[in-house]
Amino acid sequence: MVLSISYRSHLYVAATLGTSCKYSDKDQHLPSFTRTSYIRMKGRTDAPQDRGCLVGICFFFLGLGTLLPWNFFMTASLYFQGRLNTTEWSNGTTVVRKEYYFNNWMTLLSQLPLLVFTLLNSFLYQRISAAMRIAGSLVFILLLFIFTAVLVKVPMEEDRFFSITMATIWFINSFGAVLQGSLFGLVGLLPQKYSTVFMSGQGLAGTFAAIAMLLAIASDADSETAALGYFITPCVGTLVTLFSYLLLPRLEFAQYYLNKGSKYEADTTDELLKERSTVENGKLNGHANGTVTSSTTQDGDAAEAEGDPSPDGPQHAFLSMEQVEKGQAKASVLEVFKKIWVMAFCVTFVFTVTLSVFPAVTADVKTRFPGKWERFFISVCCFLIFNINDWFGRTITTLIRWPCKESRLFPALVASRVVFVPLLMLCNVQGRSFLPVYFSHDAAFSVIMALFSLSSGYFVCLSMSYAPQLVEPKDAETAGALMTFFLALGLSIGAALSFPLRALV
Known part of the structure; x- marks a missing residue:
């Protein structure tokens, strides 16, 4: 799932690198920002070629690696809920045990680190080198994935397993947040197409996790072996990501830009x-x-x-x-916020709506067709459909940009996404106490999920790309930092709202 998006941080990179400027004797009136950019560009006429697209491939894997922690823990909700079994049999009757609300806590503890480290970025970046932040984060993410894989074979009391898993989720996503912010700064040194490649890797991380889960289920191995194979996959993925980063300084093309x-x-x-x-x-x-x-x-x-x-x-x-x-001096944060507050509201609201029901509510939807399909239902209809359509929604913004950034219809359409909250709550969510089921068929749930995820990716990408266009080029970085904060805020608010909304079902 691309919630990052990161969507996070990339907006001002795309804004500042996505424009080209020409300079001549006629352009003495250009601001110093443009003139400086031109002078830097003058020395790049002999830039080396990206042979075999190796740098692009490296950044694709780096993008993929940044969102592996969130996606692999989220997609494995069936495994975790299986180990946190909420029922047991006693004298032929079912005894209800403790409800852990795993999906809710997992979502909250995955997104809070992003908000925290967004606020701490300036402190960390001034005191810790980029190489240490990136390589160190990848090593710790790898170790935590290995620890999670080993934990599959360790029998453990449910409360302890829950506490250890939540601590793992917090720390692995904390390192993921540092990694993501650092890599956005790194890829910003290269031409803009590498930012696009990097974000494509992020966009496919959720699909990669969903396919890995489908393969684990289809292997017909016992649940423990399947879970072990599933968690070994991100270990390999993180290793490839680490090797990709270590390879970059050895590539002439990357060296040319990273040493600029x-x-x-x-x-x-x-x-x-x-x-x-x-x-x-x-x-x-x-x-x-x-x-x-x-x-x-x-x-x-x-x-x-x-x-x-x-x-x-x-x-x-x-x-x-x-x-x-x-x-030509940069505007204050407040002045920039006054210009982009509509886009800040939009990105916050989109993620608030998305995270309030996904995956806390959607992962508990059950199929009407028991049997073999039941094993694949959530992985396909919830996670795979969401990730593919979210990625597609982001991608089509390169062709379609409607409504325009000045249109009042844009925030109205973003606000209208709130309709997906009751629609998904009225699907066949099991473990319900209050609401009836109006959309019991699998097809109805799949269509709602497709529209829900498509609109999420589309409006997030538009909001993030529109914001820098509303300010002067010199203020694009400030706009980017603000939008990154509001993106993280929306994720955290949505995760917090998932608790009462799940209880209302």
Whole structure:
């Protein structure tokens, strides 16, 4: 499942890298942000090729690895509920035992770390190197997956198993949150298409987990062996992710961009200093001669204006320069929020609705057709359908972007998704106490899930891509940070709401 999305953090990368700019003598009026970007680009004409698309493949696996913890624990809900059996037989009668609400707690403890580490990012990133954050997180995720696989063979009392599993989920998703934020910063150094490849890997992580569960069920092995094979799969996936990261510095193409900080910043500084010196000398010479050369040109012709011979002339010119620099300063967080608050509401609301019923409610839906299909029902109709349609909803935004970002219909359509909450609660959810079942057929549940997940992916992707477009390019990073926070907030609110909504069924 792509809830990240991450959707998380990627929005300002796509916004700032997705635009190209050309610079010539006619563009002296461009802001320093654009001019600096151009200077960096000038030195990249001899950039090496990504031979065999190895860098793209590496980033695909890195994207896949960031969401393996969330998806593999979520998709394995049947295994965990089996070990946390809520009923037992005593003298021929069923005795109801403790209800653990595994899906609810799993969702909450998976999403809270994302919110926490979104707030701690600035602290961590300043004190711990990117290599340590990424490689270290992957090693700990691998160790926790191995621990979970070993735990399959260890008989344990239910309360202890529940506590250990919840602690594992918290820590593995904490490392996943650090990993995800760090990798978004890394992929942002490369051309934008690698951000797209990275997010495609994230989008297919849920599908990968669902297929792994289907293969484990179809293996006809006993439940313990099937669960062991299932949890060994993300161990292999995490290992491949780690090797992909370690391979990047050895690839010439990746090396070229990842080392640009040391190579190009010096060139940028030198060239900007030279330009500034030239411009200032030109202005001072102009004032000395009683004229000021205008930096704004039209149709390629330089225009000269007579300077004010009075003592206030030079002062007026330099005040104008200060005003320009002030105009290029980044806006405050509050000013940026006022421009993107609609998109912030949209991404928060979409994830609030999604996480409030998925998977806490949807994973408890039962099929009307008992038998062999019953074993595959949840993996196919809940997890596989959700992940495929969520990924498809995100993908089609490259072709369709409706409504536009200024339209009032956009937040209205996002708010209308709340209708999916009662629709899914009225499906054949078992373990119900209050609500009746109106949609008992498997097909009805599948159609609702498809529309639910398609709209989730579509509106999340639009919200995240629209937000940076509502601010100046210099404020795109601030908009990205804000949207990442509200994305994490929506995930956490949805996870918290899953408790009362599941109790209402």
